[in-house]
Amino acid sequence: MTARPEPPNEKPSPVIGSWRGHLFAVTVVAAVTAVTVLLEVWIKNYNLVLLFVLAVVITGLKYGSRPAIVAAVLSFLGFNFFLTEPKYTFEVSQRDELATLVILFAIALICGPAASRIRSQILLLQERVALTRDLQSARLQSEMEQLRSALLSSVSHDLRSPLAAMMGAAESLKVLDKQLTPVDRDDLLDTILQESRRLDSYIQNLLDMTRLGHGTLKIERDWVSIADIIGSAVARLRRYFPGVKTEFLAKSPPPLLYAHAALIEQALFNILENAARYSPADECIRISVARQGDTCVIEIEDRGPGIPEALREQVFDMFYAVAEGDKKAQSTGMGLAICRGMIGAHGGTVRALAGTQGRGTRIVVKLPVDYPSSPAGGLPPEH
Template identity: 40%
Template sequence: DDTLAEADIAAARWAWEHNRAAGRGADTLPGAKRLYLPLRTGRTAIGVVGLDNDKQGPLLTPEQQRLLDALVDQAAVAIERVQLVADVDRARLAAEADRLRSALLTSISHDLKTPLAAIMGAAGTLKEFAPALPEKDRAELLSTVVSESERLNRFIANLLDMTRIESGAMEPNYALHYVGDVVGSALNRAQKITAEHTIETDIPADLPMLRLDPVLFEQALFNLLDNAAKYAAPGSIIRLQAWVDNGAIILQVMDEGPGIPPGDLERIFDTFYRVRKRDQVRAGTGLGLSISRGFIEAMGGTIAAANRTDRPGAIFTIRMPVPAELPALGAPLTDDAA
């Protein structure tokens, strides 16, 4: 019989609420069919165990009672440990959620307000004084409006990309591509932000093709280039190099900035995490590297950060697996291959 009579339900509830035995053989509610014992810990009761026996008379001998008490105590401690672990996990997740919420609000307030203020200032100046301004000054103000609008657009795009990653809605549109083509596209897109740097590339033409989403891969590279340009001084070199290693293509983005503080290496890809900046380093959103990792991992690759050993600077290393089967050179790509 798996159902409980009202007397048993009352006894179980009383044992839970009062942290004492109730039911058959106990001083409280002895008319119940079963004996109910609370699972106790140092903090409170965390459960109730019920005992039944078809035999008449006492349910347990004194020795059986001592053994049961010991087992019940051990079970209560084990359950409490599981609950404590769950409590710690919930507290950690809540703290992380609060951190992300606070970081998001800070990022939005700063990264939206700053370009908007520049746009409004330049637009307002043009509106009020355009006829009296020299052509060069008007061009500079218009350039400010365009560049700050592009910065604002990148920030909003980053927020949308991060939302896709966090929600698990990322679905790469795979095709076979030569990594040098995607690198070239990313460099072309990043011309403005890398204009004051020297770009060096070493991407062999005979690298095998990769199965990737070119849009996601280009965005991941763009974010790495943006990061390099942000932390490396004007006139310094940003180098991209690639090679084949043990069934994978390795692609590195290297800069000549100050490098990554050792304490930041483990958190460099965390959402909204920003490395402490020097005065000349322009502000970032704390999203770019996190998005790069999300995109690369969504395509089956890995990305890691380290410091250069030959000189100051950071190295970001992407590792992408080479497909097991590739079409012969010159052969058309079928739908299956693409």
């Protein structure tokens, strides 16, 4: 048996809605009339008019203009019949009461449609809010799907590529053991070593991304020298890119930072690795550090193809990579995103700017130079 489809949500019939509105108009005007008859002993007639106007406005807000007009007419008749002399007739003997009736009818006719328009605008606003919420939900779902797709694609490529190279090199060593020359054997071993380091770097970035996303990245601070951190990051870079050229410049005495040394090193390494991937082999990566007030400024500049100004913020998005040709396959698009997360966890900022000579990219990292007064932090050591 096939399941019977559920009927679509049906809106109330216009006839039923109009009937309900008119019934509401009769009911609310009758209630107001009864109240005004009881209050007439203490309150003047021209003050009781406001209760009828209120009934018309409520009807207009709830059911629209036509029931509001019905309420206006009924208010006019009810006020005339029960509250003007001679009572219980539709005659009017006093001019001021006639003026009150005319004003009541005019105000009611104006307020009723106005309340109806307000009601329509409120309903339209509610619809827009609901539509905006649905669009935001759909956009969020789309972004999640794109992120999931990018993650799967990245994991598939960046895990399988080095594994395939390592397996191929290891299989060649095993199958062609006696046929390989010492040079060929060293090349295969170098391939295994380089691809294993590449795989290790990728897994480290993946773990860092997970910890950043779940807020479990621990910041165990201590006093560290930014010059030592940069030196460690550069030494690590040379293990992955033996031919890379770097140049270090201290524009002022490098300050001490109260930070997590390993996280800052990983952040700077990701920037350096990105610069090494996109820089020409014969170009130098320039690293400078300076203290500006209570801020440590680190600049890493390459001479690569550069990043278009419109994309300089997007490069810090997860899985976003600006590259061309074969280089794009070597970039996971996680390095700079993780870098911003690690620097941000220390209260710092990361920006991508144009190179100083119109070429390449300059990444500017700013970290606060904190001097905590708590016993746990203490003062910076003398150096």
